[in-house]
Amino acid sequence: MEEMKDIRQDFYVNMGPQHPSTHGVLRIVLRVEGEKVISSETVLGYAHRGVEKMAESKTYVQMMPVMDRFDYVSSMLYEWAYVGAMERALGIAPPERAEFIRVIMGELNRMASHFLWVGAFLLDLGAFTPFLWVFDARERILDMFEEVTGQRMTNNYFKVGGVHYDITSEFMKMLNDFLKMIHERMQDVEVLIESIIFLERVKDLGFITKEDVLNYGLSGPVARGSGVFIDTRKTEPYSVYDRINFEIPLGTRGDCYDRYRVRMQEILQSAKIIEQAVEMLPEGPYTEKAPKIVKLPEGEYYFAVESARGLLGVYLLSDGSTKPYRFKLRVPSFANLSIIDKLLPGNKISDVVAILGSIDIVVPEIDR
Amino acid sequence: MKASYFEKVGIGIRTVIKGMKKSLVYFFKKPVTLQYPHQKKVIADRYRGSIRLKIDPQTGKHKCIACTNCEKICPAFAITLKIETPEGSKKKELKEYYVDLGKCIYCGLCVDSCPVDAIEHSNVYEVAERSKENLILRLDTIGEKNV
Secondary structure (H helix, E strand, C coil): CCCHHHHCCCCCCEEECCCCCHHHCCCEEEEECCCEEEEEEEEEECCCCCCCHHHHHHCCCCHHHHHCCCCCCCCCHHHHHHHHHHHHCCCCCHHHHHHHHHHHHHHHHHHHHHHHHHHHHHHHHHHHHHHHHHHHHHHHHHHHHHHHCHHHHHHHCCCCCCCCCCCCCHHHHHHHHHHHHHHHHHHHHHHHHHCCCHHHHHHCCCCCCHHHHHCCCCCCCCHHHHHCCCCCCHCCCCCCCHCCCCCCCCCCCHHHHHHHHHHHHHHHHHHHHHHHHHHCCEEEEEEECCHHHHHHCEEEEEEEEEECCEEEEEEEEECCCCEEEEEEEEEEHHHHHHHHHHCCCCCHHHHHHHHHHHHHHHHHHHHH | CCCHHHHHHHHHHHHHHHHHHHHHHHHCCHHHHHEEEEEEECCCCCCCCEEECCCECCCCCCCCCCCCHHHHHHCCCCCCEEECCCCCCCCCCEEEEECCCCCCCCCCCCHHCCCCCCCCHHHHHCCCCHHHHHHEEEECCCHHHCC
């Protein structure tokens, strides 16, 4: 009898690395008793490519397209962090117009990322229709990117001292159409998903306290869902964010539902930012004259932006050559995922999907 | 205050009907999907397709001065140049220009780095081939393939 009990206690379920709702190759080993999770262990490294080491053998400019490939859903925010670090080192300030174009592009990227998250999160929970609706909206954003940057996802649009191309009148037309439809689309999606089936699954699930947010170093919508005011755009304003009027949506309880609400409101806040940025968009050059071969002066440089998932920092250690001596990323997903082993125990297996989905991870930036 | 089981069922049915109404509206909207091989999307002018050498309309030849900037900057090592310097002349001459589309990541750094504006991105995005060798563009095929 004693033996039997031990066998039953040591029942392990592997979630991933090929599980559709882990959003990539993430593996979580769940120790379960029946349907209940006793403990969990997250196993990383399946998508490790050694990019930080690779950066040491590539020039600063050659690293630009690689920055797109960490987080494929909000790639331009990554470019922004990297370009920001280089500009800080070189002492170059991009022209006004470039700053506003960056804000527009960055916020569009944040919206695209949140759209994908809403779609995938609800798909995990079994709702298929909202996925199609938000993907239609996301597709419009990608079309705009194609119009301006030439690519849909791996844009490679930012460069030291500005951006590669100017925005076009066609883009402005598409942007206006998009901003007109977005409020209605968000309302439609909310009508569809605010049903009791959804609410019962995400409410009172996966509580993150304020202390945990600070202890685990969480950031982004995960931290804001718990009511902690952390947003690099406000606390440490970069670019022209200090001149734009917008709010930071905060949750109160810190459960999955709050994190969902924060992201839904952030989409509308991003729309608000874009509207203002379009209005304030000045005429002028879209790029500053910058050296073609980038050589950073010796020293350490750090630049942080608010990515769609949280605080994203790029650290560069330069020895004065054309290649960085050390390149380090502070990615939000890694810190946000670290709390998962604390959240899972005590929940049912089907809730694991909801909790993991509400944290919004992108595996290529965790295993880099 | 918790809703009882039957109340919840009632709310559930109501919200489902509400959602279905919205879905019905979308059902009669124009579809946004394209039947790809039969219908094709209009590609943006700036779309970064496969690389080609620009032909100078005056001379009918490419403008490359064999500076190898594009070869040096390519992060994926997709571009290879073959250069010869004829005897008695200091000017470098381009003999071959290879672009391996199997390696190309379409980042546009080569186009950006070109000092004489000799290369550009075409709008060609259907570059599937039956063998790897066919993916390598050469000087004689780089123009005709990417029209």
